[in-house]
Structure formats: structure tokens, C-alpha cells
């Protein structure tokens with residue numbers, strides 16, 4: 001198998017961390033330079049018509065797009081350690097937190113960044129006013145999650161799961177790019193530091 005990735009881009013980084021947590025060794029990594037628009041070439045568009053990374057190419061040529069779809073596929077063929085839940089309640093809890101983090105934290109932070117940051121001008125049809133309002137929404141969410149994470153090592157199920165990958169990679173990448181200081185959120189800061197000390201995060 002081959003994963004199309006890009007250094008520092010948060011979506012493929014989630015897959016790379018997931019692969020490291022699972023100890024999977026048979027996936028080749030091909031890095032694309034998004035700054036040089038290597039994801040917009042005709043060749044890559046045949047693999048990923050939406051010109052996004054990550055994409056997983058199976059040995060028989062089949063392609064899976066979308067970070068979570070790729071991780072779910074990998075969880076099926078490499079079930080241990082489990083990261084999407086074992087019991088019906090765990091599966092529901094992890095999915096719930098994953099979705100909440102995505103919509104309440106990651107999306108407003110992402111729009112705040114993509115619609116206001118000068119570096120994103122060539123990749124996004126920017127709407128500055130929308131970006132600023134999304135950044136304000138993200139700050140409200142950060143205050144909310146600052147309370148949620150109090151006394152918790154993990155966001156869901158008292159164990160490391162895919163929801164933690166979603167939360168920590170998003171915050172590590174997007175908070176600073178929105179010119180927000182994570183030290184204003186000490187509970188989130190210590191949660192991130194704890195997860196980011198895992199070998200899978202340190203090496204990726």
C-alpha cells in the first residue's frame with residue numbers, strides 16, 4: 001500500500017500517526033509538496049480528483065480518500081490496538097467526540113486560518129469576514145473544551161483513541177495559525193503535551 005501525504009499537513013499526519021500507533025510497516029509514504037501545488041497535477045488528480053491529501057492506494061490500485069475512511073479501513077485490517085472502540089458504547093462515544101471535535105473545534109479553527117492567512121490565498125477563495133467570525137467561534141469552543149478536558153488524560157473512554165488524534169493534531173496545527181495562545185488554556189495545553197509525548201506524535 002502507498003499513502004500520499006505531505007509533511008506538516010494535519011490531515012495526512014493523522015493517518016501517519018495512526019499507522020505508527022498500529023505499528024504498521026507495509027505502507028510506503030509518498031510526500032507531495034502542497035506549496036509547489038504537486039497535489040494539483042493531472043497525475044495526482046487521477047488518484048485524488050479532489051486534489052487533497054491523504055489518499056491511500058491499495059496494492060490492487062483501488063484508492064481510498066478521506067482521512068477517517070482511510071483510518072477505518074486500516075483498523076479493519078489491523079484491529080489492534082483498537083482505536084475506534086470495541087463495545088457498542090465505546091464506538092458511539094469515540095464517534096461522538098470525533099464529530100464534536102471536528103465541528104465545534106477543528107472546522108472553525110480551519111476556516112479562521114484558511115480565510116484569513118495570507119499563505120492560504122492561493123488555495124482558498126478567501127472571505128476575511130467569515131474567517132474572523134469563525135475564529136471568534138473557535139475561541140468560544142476552546143473555552144468550552146478547556147473545562148471538558150479538566151482532569152482527563154483522553155477525550156473519550158479513558159484511553160487513547162482516534163478522537164485524541166483528531167483533537168491534538170488539529171489543535172497543534174491550527175491554534176497557532178489563528179494567532180491564539182494555547183497557554184491561555186492550561187488544561188488543554190497539558191492534555192496536548194501529554195498526548196504529543198507519545199512516540200507516534202514525536203516522530204511525525
Ligand SMILES: N[C@@H](CCC(=O)N[C@@H](CS)C(=O)NCC(=O)O)C(=O)O
Pocket residue numbers: 009010011012034039051052053054065066067068123
Ligand atoms: N476531508 C479531507 C480533507 C483533506 C485536506 O483538506 N487536506 C489538505 C491538507 S491537510 C489538503 O490536501 N489541502 C490542499 C488544498 O487545500 O488545496 C480529509 O479528511 O482527508
